[in-house]
Amino acid sequence: MAEQNGATSRGGGLFYNLYGTDATASAMTAWVWGVSRIIDVLETTPAANINTQKIAVTGCSRDGKGALMAGAFEPRIALTIPQESGSGGDTCWRLSLYEQNSGSDVQTATEIVGENVWFSTNFANYVNDLSSLPFDHHLLAAMIAPRPLISYENTDVVWLSPLSSFGCMTAAHTVFQALGIPENHGFEQVGGHAHCAWPASLTPSLNAFFDKFLLGQNVSTDEWSTNNVFNGVSWNASAWINWTTPTF
Numbered sequence: 001m002a003e004q005n006g007a008t009s010r011g012g013g014l015f016y017n018l019y020g021t022d023a024t025a026s027a028m029t030a031w032v033w034g035v036s037r038i039i040d041v042l043e044t045t046p047a048a049n050i051n052t053q054k055i056a057v058t059g060c061s062r063d064g065k066g067a068l069m070a071g072a073f074e075p076r077i078a079l080t081i082p083q084e085s086g087s088g089g090d091t092c093w094r095l096s097l098y099e100q101n102s103g104s105d106v107q108t109a110t111e112i113v114g115e116n117v118w119f120s121t122n123f124a125n126y127v128n129d130l131s132s133l134p135f136d137h138h139l140l141a142a143m144i145a146p147r148p149l150i151s152y153e154n155t156d157v158v159w160l161s162p163l164s165s166f167g168c169m170t171a172a173h174t175v176f177q178a179l180g181i182p183e184n185h186g187f188e189q190v191g192g193h194a195h196c197a198w199p200a201s202l203t204p205s206l207n208a209f210f211d212k213f214l215l216g217q218n219v220s221t222d223e224w225s226t227n228n229v230f231n232g233v234s235w236n237a238s239a240w241i242n243w244t245t246p247t248f
Contacts, residue, residue: 150186
């Protein structure tokens with residue numbers, strides 16, 4: 001759909017064959033477009049015997065970023081499961097910068113725009129002054145609500161910005177709380193495994209989200225935990241979440 005082999009990949013792929021190599025959409029936006037076209041085809045192909053009301057999207061690392069984007073922008077996705085998506089995924093740019101300034105070697109906005117073409121060229125206008133960025137990724141995750149979202153992170157990989165992902169999803173969680181559906185948003189953060197490996201300890205929470213939101217079973221999806229391993233960086237919710245969660 002969109003090449004993402006490095007900083008020189010912009011404009012390559014099926015999306016750009018259609019919309020032009022100079023289209024401003026990022027590679028991840030092009031992936032979302034591709035997911036939408038796949039669902040279009042499934043909806044018009046009943047012989048495939050796929051229930052298009054129960055589609056989940058997932059991926060790890062760069063594909064975790066793409067999964068979160070697809071879940072946010074494609075309302076036909078019933079369940080979104082980003083794994084170890086890190087910066088550009090379920091973390092917030094401001095928190096990642098805070099981690100870096102506190103001594104952690106994490107991926108930041110200034111680094112990611114030079115690494116690959118996951119974002120629009122317009123994003124580069126903000127990376128050196130994040131205070132001017134009109135949004136952050138807690139709002140990207142909140143776009144999925146009221147549809148369910150569970151994300152998984154790995155504190156053993158410092159580059160993924162572990163405090164940022166926890167803080168960012170904590171902020172996003174307030175939207176699910178405001179809507180009266182906190183059980184639709186899960187977060188699990190552990191260590192003890194390689195990047196994109198799947199420890200068996202996470203399977204029960206994943207199965208719970210499958211059972212409830214894809215299979216319609218009446219099970220608990222109160223899945224929210226972290227091991228609080230933030231490499232010496234402290235998390236203070238009141239310093240970052242400056243709003244009172246309403247009830248709608």
